[in-house]
Amino acid sequence: MQAASLNLLSKHLVGMVTPTSRPLLLLHIFIFPFQAEMILLEMQDPNTGVRSQPQRLVITTIPHAITGEDIVTWLADRLQIDVQEARSFGSMLVALGYIYPLQDHKRLVIKPDTSLYRFQTPYFWPTQQWPVEDTDYAIYLAKRNIRKKGLLELYEQEQYNRLHKWMNHKWDFIVMQAKEQYRAAKERKKPDRVVFDCQERAYWVVHRPPPGTVSAMDYGLDRRTDPNADETQTSDYYERIMIFTQQAIMRPRVKSSVSIGALVKHCATYIGHDPFLSACLPSNPWLTDDTTYWNLNMSNVETPTKMRVERWTFSFKELLSDPRGRDDFRLFLKKEFSGENLAFWEGCEDLKWGTAATMKEKAEQIYKTFLARGAPRWINIDGKTMEVTMKGLKHPHRYVLDAAQTHIYMLMKKDSYGRYLKSPVFKDTVKKAIRPEEHKFNDAQLEQNARNRRPSLSPIILRQQEQELRAKMAANAPVDITQLCRFTTPVPHFSVYSGIIDPPSSNTSPSLPFLPHTPICPSPISVALDSTSASERRLEASEGEGEQNTEARVPDRGNVSKSRVALSLRRLLKRGCSPSAMFASLSPKCHTAAATSSRIQPITPDEPSQAPPRRTGNFFQIKVDIPPECRIYPIESEDEEEENRLASEEVVGTEEIICPWESLTQQNGTG
């Protein structure tokens, strides 16, 4: 800053600082470092700045030391603010590194007593232009190591080792540079050497804070542009302003009375439940370090607290988002025999939030369980939504079941939720809900709590517990089958859908029962069926097979997968497996899906019958143009299949999953 501009700016400052200006406004202006620098320059002025005194050390004296109280009084005087604010401003200057304390150098605060401070040299001022380099830090630590003869502090030692590991190639240079800097420092006079050491140490205390201290340098993520820099007014800049304004105009607007009313309503409803705004029973863990509150509100607790139950009555979303509430609701629905809605909703959530690799398989399972005609847990959605969903399922993606999910959600909300709130299940829960008493801690107990703070369970353990719970639930879950099919084995393997599914990751629950072996399924051809649909299926299957076989033969690209498909088709028809199983064994993912469901029960290596609804096979007619990278395990024989299944069991969560979903065509026109 040139002298002239400095004078101008200080005049400007003086102009701003009128006795009537409010201190808050003033502090807001001085957040930016430039302002701090200006103040600092004024402070160090030998005539009008803070009074400086020499610092007496054992052998020598060093000038230009200032006391904390002098700083505070000068700031209060200059900026016309009160002492408290001057103190915090002073502390900010110290924390940023413009002034450093001479005693107790690790605590970067202003102490309004006779403790001494000194101004930092401009070379070490904080600036965003040149980021703080690790190389410099390494050199500093090496120098310090030389001086202290190997007795660095613990965190410095750790940093040193870390830097040695990461900057190993430069290490010779760093050591040499450290030595040279050390020797150069020795050339200087002793007081200057001391001052320089203090300056450098203060710089590194600011920029590499010792553990347990708060750093003022934390500024969050790096931004692409510097908000303090002036932006050039190019045409691009104006164009951006124009686009922003246009979009702002086009935004739908809500009347402020409406929006404010909504905000007020929300605040009024939730204010009693916010631990920061109102009392928290038994005690606020953030204040008292007592985790009872969290323990009482865990997701698998037997009796919830009254506040929690009250929250469920606010909205359906609250009920569903609370795991305990969801359990309660599930119980209620089980009694009402409409549990499939919630199960479907949960399945859709799982699909939306799951990994991309498992998406297709999940979508298929959900379809088979809930949406297909004759599905065991068929949900009731209207025709249009069903149409949309079916169309989407041809090319399944994360949000393919969104429409159906919303429909079911609204159904539950409008219908079941109301009944739930009046049901005996809920009333029972309300009666049993506990209201913990408030616990006041005295100081000694507070200290003890702070000492006994322990980190909570590791997320890995939590996830494992969750999975175990899910598996247990899956085993015991109800099977509410709305359509019983002769070929449907009323098997609890569908129970996996009653909870939240995560087949690739869950590999527990050996308690799932034995599932029938699909190849043992009676062949639809050989067994006499008395439902037309079965024969229909057979016909269609054979048709499909014929189609596909010819298709397979005609191109004859020597494509292994295609021949495999053809072979498998033939084999399956011979075996007379259910069409879904045919599909199942054709799709490699289904194969691994078979494996995945068998992954859920790793002990029983059987291929579960993948929901043999009568119509599913019609839907999943498979065309042969499966992409060549599709890895279908050769299914020549049953044993081989089993082997492969066993083999694929080991392969948990394979990545190369190509589901022939893309090649599906909808044969099931009637839906």
Next chain:
Amino acid sequence: MPLVNNKVGDDCTSCSGEALAEGKALVDSLIKVVACYRHLAACVGGSMDSLQLRDELRQMRQKAQNLATALCHHLTGHLRDKSLPEEQRKEMELLWVAFSSSLELLHVDICKVLKISSNFSLANSASLVQTGVQGGGSEVAARALSLPDLNQTQARILPPSLETEEHSTMEREIAQIDHMIDDMEMKVNVLRWTVEPHGPQYADPLSSTDSASLALVSVVEEQPGPRLQPLCQRSHVFVLLLLFAVILVAVTLSVCVSLFS
């Protein structure tokens, strides 16, 4: 530079040994200059900032530039020589890493000095920050420039044109260093992760440490607030005790002498 490539095979080891030694010497002096430059750069804008300091800085920059250019040619020439044996190449690469790191440090330092000196003009001495530094950096500069003594320039009135001239010179030098760094990166392909340093992890404490200054500095180190007073008192008391003991001994001796004589 072309001379290197013309060397005959059997001469190569000896001359690359020489070349290595030469390179090492150059790198050492460059590192020394960079270290001293950093010390002096930390004084710019402070209470001891003066024309002399700026002058010294300029001289050191000059020297650093010369060293850097020489080293650049030397190393580039050698590293581009395909016939260099493996160990020699490794040594050269080490030197190269040291050279590029020093250049980077120097670059940052010059940029900082430019910025600070443009903000803190010497004309207005009241605006120079009172950092507590009293002496000049002449000794450091002398060390860097390997001169026994620097002639003290008289304080002269600073013509405003000199500053701008200095700034433009500095900017040019910065650009030059930038160019050199880019050039080197282009011409020589040194894989930094393959470079293995020889030296120890911990710099050995120098044997010729000045114990008095060490004591002073260590006193400064352990300066927590409430402890300062007792420490001072303790050292004062110790000195007093020592003095007292000496006086006591002297008195005893004189008494003995007077008794026996």
